[in-house]
Amino acid sequence: MAFAKAVNVSQFNSSDNTWDAIVVIAASIDAIEDDTLRAAVSSAAQVDGRIASSCNLIITEAAPGKRLIYSPTGALTRYFDDVRRFHDAAQHATNLIIDAGVVSPLLMVYADSDERYSKAAEVAFLAINQTAWQPLEARESLVEDEIEPLTQIGMLNDVDCHWLNAAEAGCRVARDICGTNPERMAPPLLADYCVEALSGSSVKVEVVSSQEQLKSEYPLLFSVARASEQVARHNARVITMTYEGKGEIKHTLYLAGKGVTFDTGGADLKTDGHMAGMSRDKGGAAAVAGFMKMLADLQPEGIKVVAEIGAVRNSIGSEAFVSDEIITSRAGVRVRIGNTDAEGRLVLSDVMTHLLELAENDANAEFFSVATLTGHAARAVGPYTALVENGKARSQNSAHMLSAAGDLWADPAEVSRSRREDFDFVKPRTKADDILSSNNAASAVTARGHQFPMAFLVLASGLDKHDVAYTHVDIAGSGVESGDWQHGKPTAAPVMMLAGRYLN
Numbered sequence: 440m441a442f443a444k445a446v447n448v449s450q451f452n453s454s455d456n457t458w459d460a461i462v463v464i465a466a467s468i469d470a471i472e473d474d475t476l477r478a479a480v481s482s483a484a485q486v487d488g489r490i491a492s493s494c495n496l497i498i499t500e501a502a503p504g505k506r507l508i509y510s511p512t513g514a515l516t517r518y519f520d521d522v523r524r525f526h527d528a529a530q531h532a533t534n535l536i537i538d539a540g541v542v543s544p545l546l547m548v549y550a551d552s553d554e555r556y557s558k559a560a561e562v563a564f565l566a567i568n569q570t571a572w573q574p575l576e577a578r579e580s581l582v583e584d585e586i587e588p589l590t591q592i593g594m595l596n597d598v599d600c601h602w603l604n605a606a607e608a609g610c611r612v613a614r615d616i617c618g619t620n621p622e623r624m625a626p627p628l629l630a631d632y633c634v635e636a637l638s639g640s641s642v643k644v645e646v647v648s649s650q651e652q653l654k655s656e657y658p659l660l661f662s663v664a665r666a667s668e669q670v671a672r673h674n675a676r677v678i679t680m681t682y683e684g685k686g687e688i689k690h691t692l693y694l695a696g697k698g699v700t701f702d703t704g705g706a707d708l709k710t711d712g713h714m715a716g717m718s719r720d721k722g723g724a725a726a727v728a729g730f731m732k733m734l735a736d737l738q739p740e741g742i743k744v745v746a747e748i749g750a751v752r753n754s755i756g757s758e759a760f761v762s763d764e765i766i767t768s769r770a771g772v773r774v775r776i777g778n779t780d781a782e783g784r785l786v787l788s789d790v791m792t793h794l795l796e797l798a799e800n801d802a803n804a805e806f807f808s809v810a811t812l813t814g815h816a817a818r819a820v821g822p823y824t825a826l827v828e829n830g831k832a833r834s835q836n837s838a839h840m841l842s843a844a845g846d847l848w849a850d851p852a853e854v855s856r857s858r859r860e861d862f863d864f865v866k867p868r869t870k871a872d873d874i875l876s877s878n879n880a881a882s883a884v885t886a887r888g889h890q891f892p893m894a895f896l897v898l899a900s901g902l903d904k905h906d907v908a909y910t911h912v913d914i915a916g917s918g919v920e921s922g923d924w925q926h927g928k929p930t931a932a933p934v935m936m937l938a939g940r941y942l943n
C-alpha cells in the first residue's frame with residue numbers, strides 16, 4: 440500500500456532537504472500566521488494578481504526546495520461553507536505539486552477556530568492522497584512510484600499521523616475496489632483483494648466460494664448471480680470480515696456492502712448508454728472493506744465490527760433471473776421480482792439476514808447497508824450520501840450523528856425519513872408473494888425512489904422482526920467525484936463519515 444504517509448513535523452527549516460516544497464492552505468494571505476511564509480506570499484501577490492485568489496507556486500528561498508505553494512480556500516464564514524473548501528484547496532495544490540515534480544511536501548493548514556474546520560488539516564491530507572491516487576490497473580501495468588510520485592507529507596499541524604495513515608489506508612482500499620474494471624475486480628478477485636489487504640491483521644476474513652452453498656444460504660443474492668454461475672471467473676462470493684477490539688465493547692456495528700462487480704441490469708438490460716460505469720456498482724462493498732482495513736491498521740479498543748460483502752455480477756444470459764419470478768429470501772420472505780436492475784437490494788437482503796443471525800446476542804448492535812443503490816439518491820441529494828434510518832436508529836439520533844461526523848471529515852450526508860408510503864409501495868398484490876422488489880421505472884423518476892428500497896430491505900431481510908437500529912446508506916450520489924460513474928475518481932464515501940463517528 441503505497442500512499443504518501445503523514446509524518447509529524449514540529450517546525451520547518453528551508454534548508455532541511457527531507458522536504459522539497461511547502462504547501463500552505465489558508466482562507467487568505469492575512470490568515471497565514473507564520474511571518475516568513477506570509478511575507479513571501481504577500482510579496483509575490485504584489486507582482487502577480489492571481490496569487491491571492493488561486494493556487495500558485497511561488498519560488499522563494501524561504502521554502503524548502505525553494506517551492507512555496509499557496510492554495511487559498513476562499514470564504515469560510517458563510518453558513519453554507521464547509522470543510523470541503525480545504526479539500527478543494529488541497530486538491531488544487533496536489534495537481535500543481537505533482538506537475539512541478541514535488542515528491543515530499545510539507546503541509547501547513549490555517550483554519551480559523553470555527554468548529555466546522557476542526558479537522559481541516561486532516562481533510563487536506565486525505566484530499567492530497569485522494570487526488571494523487573491512481574487506479575489499481577494503472578499501478579499494475581505502469582510503474583507505481585512514477586504515477587503516484589508523492590512519498591510522504593510532513594504535517595506541520597498537530598494531528599494524529601498514526602490515525603490518519605490508517606484512515607488513508609482504508610480509503611485507498613475503498614478506491615481500489617470501487618475503481619477497478621469488471622474483470623480485474625470480478626467477485627473472486629474482490630475476495631482475494633480483501634484477504635490480501637487484511638492478511639496478518641486482527642481482522643478475520645472468511646469467504647464463501649461454493650456456488651451450491653450460496654444457492655441454498657443466500658437465495659436472493661444467488662438469483663442475481665444465476666447468469667454468471669457457468670462462468671467461473673465471475674462466480675459470486677460472500678466475504679465476511681470481523682474485528683473485535685480489546686476492552687469493553689461500546690459500539691457493535693454490522694455492515695452489509697453491495698458488491699455488484701458489474702451491473703448490466705440483467706434481463707431488464709440497461710440501454711441508452713447507461714451501462715458504462717457500472718463496474719462501480721461495488722462502491723458499497725469497497726467502503727465497508729476500506730473501513731475494515733482502517734480497523735486493521737488502527738486496532739481501536741471498545742468496538743466490534745462485522746462487515747459482509749455480497750460480491751456478485753449481474754449478468755445477462757439464458758440463466759438470468761427475470762421479472763415476475765418469486766424467490767424466497769434467506770429470511771423466508773417470498774419476493775416477487777419487479778425489475779432485475781433492482782438487484783442490489785436482493786444481494787443486501789440475504790447478507791443482512793446473515794448479519795442479524797450473527798448479532799443475536801448483541802443487544803446494542805447497529806446495522807448498516809452501504810450501497811450504490813439508486814439513481815434517485817443522486818437525483819434527490821446530489822453529491823451527498825443519503826441516509827435512511829429505521830425507528831430505533833432515529834430514536835438514537837444515529838443518522839444525524841453520522842451526518843455531523845461526515846460534515847467534519849468532508850464526507851457529508853443528508854438524512855431522509857422512512858415513511859409509510861415506502862412500505863405501501865412494496866406491499867404484495869397477490870397471495871403468491873409477500874413483497875415486491877421494485878417498480879418498473881428508473882428510480883430517478885420514481886417518487887421516494889431512494890427511501891422505499893430501505894423498506895424493502897427491512898422486510899425482505901426480516902430486520903423488522905428484530906429490535907435493532909438500522910441505517911441504510913445510499914452512496915449513488917457520493918461514491919465517485921462529480922457523479923461521473925464512468926470516469927470520476929472513487930471518493931471512498933462513507934469511510935470517513937463512519938470513522939469520524941465511531942473511531943475518532
Ligand SMILES: [Zn+2]
Pocket residue numbers: 702704779780781782783
Ligand atoms: Zn441495477
